[in-house]
Amino acid sequence: MAIVKMSKFELVVFAEQRAKILKALQKFKEVNFVDIKLHDENGEIDKDAVEGVTKYVNNEELTHIDERLYQLNNAISLIKKYDERKTRLRDIIHGNENYTFDTLSKKALDYDWKKVSSELNSIGVQYSQIKSEISKKYAHYDEIELWERLDVNPKELKSLKKVNTFLGTIPLKLKGNFIEGISELDKTYYEELRISKDEVYYLVISSNDENEKEKLSEIFRNNSFSVENLDIDEVPREYKVKLQKEIEELKKQKRKLKSQIKTYSEDLNDLQAVYEYLQNKKLRIVESEKLAQTENTVLIKGWIPEEKIEEFEKIVKSEADNNYYLKVTEADKNDETVPIKLKNGKVATVFENLTGMYAYPRYNEIDPTPLFTPFYILFFGMMGADVGYGLVLLLATIFVLKVVNLSSQMRKSVKFFFYLSFSVIFWGILYGSYFGAEINGVWRLVNPAKQYNSLLIGSIIFGVVHIFIGLGIKAYLLIRDGKSLDAVYDVLFWYMALMGGMVYLIFKLMNLSSIVTSISMWIMIAGMVGIVLTGGREAKGVGAKLGGGLYSLYGISSYVGDFVSYSRLMALGLSGGFIASAINMIAGMISGNWFGMIFVPVILIGGHLFNMFLSFLGAYVHTSRLMYVEYFGKFYEGGGKSFKDFRTESKYINMDD
Template structure:
């Protein structure tokens, strides 16, 4: 239950062995490569660089694999878009296909994926072109539809020599002005064809007489007449009919291509497996750019877990024979470049994601996961406290874990809530809450709705214990690093100030033992004096040291705020319980009628599921906050770089070792 010990390796192999070595190391998995720097931050050649050594670059191969991935992705998307197979419960339970690294490699060799993707992409291009063509024809149809009442060919109108013809539009608000003006012209004919939104469509035929032309131009200007060019050689209605025929033919072709796409449905899982293989192949190419090379050799640097050293050496030997040079060195505790890999027990490992969300520890720190896991379980249950809600969570997670084929990461996530469900049930029993209801005669330790003061005090006591354990961990880390005096200054004095202060207040307010009151007061004073004298010890000058110490003592106010923060343990537990009771009350109010018999199950099931979601979401967020702010703030800094396995994160398959 700690940070995995790491060893750094340097491996030199012949250039022709590079691909085989990288593939073998990807199967080995637990390798984190180091980017070999041959130039510094300013682009200058690094002082440690060796003449004749250059970075390994293979842009051509990377471009090629990206093209393959794009083709595969397009083919997969096309099948999924038109796959009409229903998602059944058994498909969900089956989950992703399971592969080992070897079986995945064999799949790529035996399955003719290049032919399938080529065919699918060709069909996809045709399908897209036809869709685009249909869209264009519909747009054209809508344009011609505006002139559907025109019963002559617009090209024939343009050929008339003794009259001028115009097709155009005017704003609806100027229709009156247009009609009034054009009606005064003796040698001009107009016909209203259509009104659409704010525009009116007209056909205008007028004499070529110059006087008439001038008068008509004046009318056009006054009514904002816009001339339209209808460039079709047919009567609009006939043209529309022809467009409809063309659209119908295109739709037939579209349906035919769609049917072709559906015939590839069975290829979906195979293509997805090939896609994941190609993603891992791309990772090998990308990671190889961290390597360095000479004319005949390749230099590889990286990190591996120390416990895997022998297995690593065996993998290298199997691929390179005796033609390699390998050095291994255990990482130094203070080396900040060491990637961090966590290793925890059965329960704590399900909580590692929470550590990662905050920050991975540095190599010389301790893994906080097992240190916060018991508190997280305890506090989550206290906020979600209800036997019914806990049982629902327990049964749901048990079903998923037993029946559904999950990836390792998803299994961890489900186990996380599985372990939390026990705490929810435990606190539900203590509170006597069963889906928000009380069962007469059933034992309970505390009634939250009446004994909320007791619950508040208990929450703050939990907070005090939680924070004091955080300080104890800090003391352990200081002593471990040979800083025993710092443990006295930064932990023991705070213990004395806080514990002495709390004991003094309690005994003084309750008029209890005067002796204990006096002793606790002096313990508090000694602790405070110690903080003032040592809190600014790193500053220069007496005044600066004293000022730093006083500022450190002022930090006692933040501890008070931290203690009060734990009141959320009571608040969220109460809110969830009250909402659950309100749901039951609403259901009870409408009982006794046939309407109630219909809606009561909906109210109870829907209401409690919604409240359960809110309760668990609130518990997750606020418990995490207590860990990250109040607890980690006392001993944990983080800042480590996570160890990245030499594998991609798979979304279509489960890739086992």
């Protein structure tokens, strides 16, 4: 239930041992390398740099492995695109193949992936070329089809010596003007071949006479005649038949290649495993560029969890044959470069992703995950409150966890909703909501439809408790860091102002004990005075300090806004319940006859599933907001960088440790 303690190591090994050491450390996984800087930000040689030490660079190997990954990715994409094997429930349950680091390496060595991927890439290139050629043929076919009524060879028309021939188009709207003009020419013949949506296609044959040519040119200009170059040596109709035959032949070749691709379907899982292996190999190459080297040695720096030091030393000793230098030092508490790894209990672990989505803590902070987990579970259930919805979520997550082969990250995500389902059921019982329906005689604590004011008050009370706990955590952190007075100024005075103010208002408005009313008023005033006097303590000058204090006191309005924000706990719970009731009502209205009864199951199942999705989505988003804005804002800053295991995130397989 804390941030994992880290240690920094410096390791020197012989250059020939580099690859073997890195592979062993990747199997070990829990190591985070530090990029060794030999130059400062201005490109100058760092003052601490040692002569003869250079950065390790291997661009050639990186380029080579990128080419292999590109080839594999193309092969995988090709198989998946034309794989006609049906995805069965059994396949979904089976999930991705499970591999250990050793079995993955063995797969890459035993399976002839280079030959298979090369063959697939070759087939893929041919397939793409044929598809492109078919597209070109079709485009040409469509072009020729426009001139289908032309019953002469266009090339022969061009070869005529005593006349000029033209194939071309004019805009449809100019057809009348064109015909009127060209009909006046004595030595010109025209034939209308086709009318399309916007254009008219013509064949024009005219004498070589200069006067005729001049008149025809003017008619062409006036009617936007666009000359077309039909570059074929056959009558268009005959040429179309020839093109059709060529297209059919290309389609046969395409189908043949497609059948060839399908024969590789059984290779898909193996290719995906090798792809993951090469991704990890690439990571070793990329991370090795953080190292430094001399002519004979390699310097490696990085971070490891303190609890893993002994195991780390054993690996180094085994792989380096005792020929190494290793120095391990405990991480400085205030070192902002320390990578953050979280370690929590069984339940809180699955909520760590929410912390990561906001910001990882710095090394000298605390892990907020276990501090918000109980509230998150409580608030999520209050927003999604329904026994039926909670049971569906519970049973669905149990089924997936027990039956489906999940990756470790997916298992965490499913467990996240598994734990939340209990809260949904709990609040559903308190609200008496069972798929939006009420069951007569079944106990409930509150009726949301009638006692919404009580729910609103309860929601705001939860908010007060939540925010005050956040302030209490802030006080603890300040005291822990030796800033006890800051805890008084920034927490105690706010407790006094807020608590005093709330008690004063409640007792004053309800005409309760005058003594309590008076005491709470003076506590509130004392807290406000304390905030004014200390809120601007870091400013220079009395005026600036007082102004800063008054501005700090103005922050009390933000607390009011924070408290009101918790009304969403009531609002979302009510909205989900009302929609569920409306679905039941609609189903009841159409259930009066046999025809309507057919649609009742569809409305009930579809409607409730949709409402469940909306309710849980809203609960997830708004509960996260309450944590991030109202709660974290009181004590948590974050800004740490996460510890990255020396492994790639698997896409196609499940990698076991």
